[in-house]
Amino acid sequence: MNYHVMTLFPDMITNAMSESITGRALKAGYLALEAVNIRDFADNKHNRVDDYPYGGGAGMVMQAEPVYRCYEDIMTRIREQGGSAAAKVIYLTPQGKVFDQQMAKEYAKEEDLIFLCGHYEGIDERALENIVTDYVSIGDYVLTGGELPAMVVIDTVSRLVPGVLNNEESAETESFSDGLLEYPQYTRPADYNGKAVPEVLLSGHHANIEKWRHEKSLERTRKFRPDLYEAYIKEHPEESR
Numbered sequence: 001m002n003y004h005v006m007t008l009f010p011d012m013i014t015n016a017m018s019e020s021i022t023g024r025a026l027k028a029g030y031l032a033l034e035a036v037n038i039r040d041f042a043d044n045k046h047n048r049v050d051d052y053p054y055g056g057g058a059g060m061v062m063q064a065e066p067v068y069r070c071y072e073d074i075m076t077r078i079r080e081q082g083g084s085a086a087a088k089v090i091y092l093t094p095q096g097k098v099f100d101q102q103m104a105k106e107y108a109k110e111e112d113l114i115f116l117c118g119h120y121e122g123i124d125e126r127a128l129e130n131i132v133t134d135y136v137s138i139g140d141y142v143l144t145g146g147e148l149p150a151m152v153v154i155d156t157v158s159r160l161v162p163g164v165l166n167n168e169e170s171a172e173t174e175s176f177s178d179g180l181l182e183y184p185q186y187t188r189p190a191d192y193n194g195k196a197v198p199e200v201l202l203s204g205h206h207a208n209i210e211k212w213r214h215e216k217s218l219e220r221t222r223k224f225r226p227d228l229y230e231a232y233i234k235e236h237p238e239e240s241r
């Protein structure tokens with residue numbers, strides 16, 4: 001998977017992604033990442049990429065031309081490397097479709113993903129019309145820019161790319177993909193300040209452990225995410241209680 005991020009803050013992206021599991025996967029070559037500075041494509045000596053909004057109003061708007069030139073630069077490299085001329089361009093915006101695990105699964109099938117991170121009051125609509133294929137939000141709240149949302153999408157997609165997680169880590173993915181929340185986990189000591197680990201987990205009886213975990217998942221999902229619980233019960237009516 002090759003990620004290309006168009007941003008005014010490339011260090012924010014490369015620093016965060018070089019840590020932990022994504023960092024390991026980048027080093028091992030399962031992922032590649034370039035963060036391209038939109039400012040490098042400014043056409044004036046002050047490297048300005050924003051201007052006042054037509055019609056007035058608060059804030060500044062990112063200009064179309066530097067964004068478009070940055071995109072062209074990335075596309076030239078993708079073409080040179082034999083990638084698809086139809087690479088998806090994901091614009092992070094609170095006005096987009098709310099990101100979920102299903103979208104992550106679809107994105108994980110792509111060879112190249114291009115992210116466009118906005119700042120100020122937004123980006124000139126004409127640049128968006130020209131290049132953006134997907135408008136994506138990470139939830140109903142407003143951040144200062146698209147970098148954190150892009151990293152949320154990149155992180156979520158990355159753990160679905162073959163090779164990124166090791167076997168032990170990937171077993172952990174199954175639980176949410178069945179539509180239920182994760183069951184509670186415990187490790188040593190068996191007694192922590194008078195709180196004991198549930199007996200069944202010490203029993204070594206695998207079928208009972210599985211049953212207990214599934215019940216806890218159902219219980220939690222019903223309590224914290226009734227919307228997910230309803231959807232799950234529709235698919236598995238025999239588990240209704």
Ligand code: ADE
Pocket residue numbers: 092093094136137138139140141142143144145146149
């Ligand atoms: N930019 C600002 N807020 C955002 C959000 N919630 N999702 C995606 N991009 C954003």
